[in-house]
Amino acid sequence: MSTEKAIPDDRKAFYDEIRPHNMAPLWEVLHALVAKEPVSPVQTVRWRYDDVRSYVMASADLITAKEAERRVLILENPGLPGQSAVTQSLYAGLQLIMPGEIAPCHRHTQCALRFVMEGDGAYTAVDGERAIMKEWDLILTPSWQWHDHGNESDGPMVWLDGLDIPTIRFFDASFAQQGNDEYQLDRRPPGDSRKRFGSNMLPVGFEAPSKSSPVFHYPYAEYREALEQMRGGTEWDPNLGLKLQFINPADGGPVMPTIAAFVQMLPKGFKTAGYKATDSMVVTVVEGTGKVAIGDVTYDLKPRDIFVIPSWHRHAFEAQDDLVLFVYSDKGMQEKLGIWNEQRDSA
Structure with a gap:
């Protein structure tokens, strides 16, 4: 039975x-436009790799990397x-590049991150510097910076693409440009950006070429070690466990203006108290097994699972083994706008 009021x-x-x-009457839609709390069409969903x-x-077998572009x-x-x-604000996809292939050089307004799901030895080049990609590495391709991908290894490479495509579409602000060549000439040695900017220091006179982090490669071995070093000397947050944010060393903010990225650890046996926030999250299981309850949906978790936590959905984790998660969301963008909010259940 419909609960809608009949219009006189x-x-x-x-x-x-x-x-x-x-023209249209605001009073007929005001309750939906200015809701008492967040209401989202985004659904909880999980992809098993x-x-x-x-x-x-x-x-x-259907299309080459060159023909598809991506x-x-x-x-x-x-x-x-x-x-x-x-x-509502983010995009996700699984990108494949086979041995010997090149995904040709281009640039676009959209910010992008690449989180390596499978393989070892392909590269992403950003403005003439290559990052050699290993499993669980995080690589950034910031807005309007030239980038290409190539696979010189002997196996397939798959990574999770995270972009702000829906956000840029909302603003009608998309631009894209193809490179003159398939790939960029090397202008800096691999790891150069980490040597310059990866020690929480900036060269004197540095002027950022973009609003994204000048470090575009965050190796798994390094951020995993950071978690391990903090394990014994940090009080575990009852709602989050141990959660670290990848930051832009130039300003201390998120790695890209529209996308924030995090790594989260929950030790074996740890159960988080319920938590919800206004940022929608895309989560990848890196290590371990466990469970997550999102609203009235519960998923068992294993490595390479990808799942979505919609805005303002209560969720809680249970770690059966040490559970390590990679998360990207629109939290940084919301914080800049002053609209981010959270709610924590008591432990």
Whole structure:
């Protein structure tokens, strides 16, 4: 039975009269436009890598990396069909590059991160510097910076692409440009940006070329060691465990202006108290097994699972082994706008 109120005939006639003038009554939609708390069409969803890997690999038989420009299978949220979006503000996809292939050089307004799911030895080049990609590494390709990918290893490379495509689409602000060549000439040795900016120090006179981090490669071995070093000397947050943010060393903010990235650890046996926040999160299981309850949905977790926590959805984790998670969200963007909020259950 419908709970909608019937619109009186005189009001309906008035609405019909003003519609040709491109006008509408606010009072009929105000409760939906200015909600008492966040309401999102984004759904909780999980992709098991073991279930979708065969489709990723099969795409190599259908199209080359060069022809596709980027050979990617989009992870589309079922609550946003046809929108190429994993949340209202973010995009996710699984990109494949086979041995000997090059994903040609281009640049675009959209910020992007690459989180390596499988393989070892391919590269991403950003403005003439290569990052050699290993499993679970985080690589950034900031807005309007030239980048290309190549695979000189003997096996396939798969990574999770995270971009702000829906955000840029919302602002109608997209630009893209193809490079003159398939790949960039090396202008700096691999690791140069980490040597310059990766020690929480900046060269005197440094002027940032973009609002993203000048460090574009965050190796797994380094951030995993940071978690391990903090394990014994840090009080575990009852709602989050141990959660660290990848930062832009130039300003201490998120790695990119529209996308924040985090790594999170929960020790074996740890159960978090319920937590919810206004940022929508895309989460990848890096290590360990466990469970996550998101609203009234519970998923068991294992490495390479990818799942979505929609905005303002209560969630809680249980770690069966040491559980390590990679998370990206729109938290940094929301904080800049002054609209981010959280709610914590008591432990």
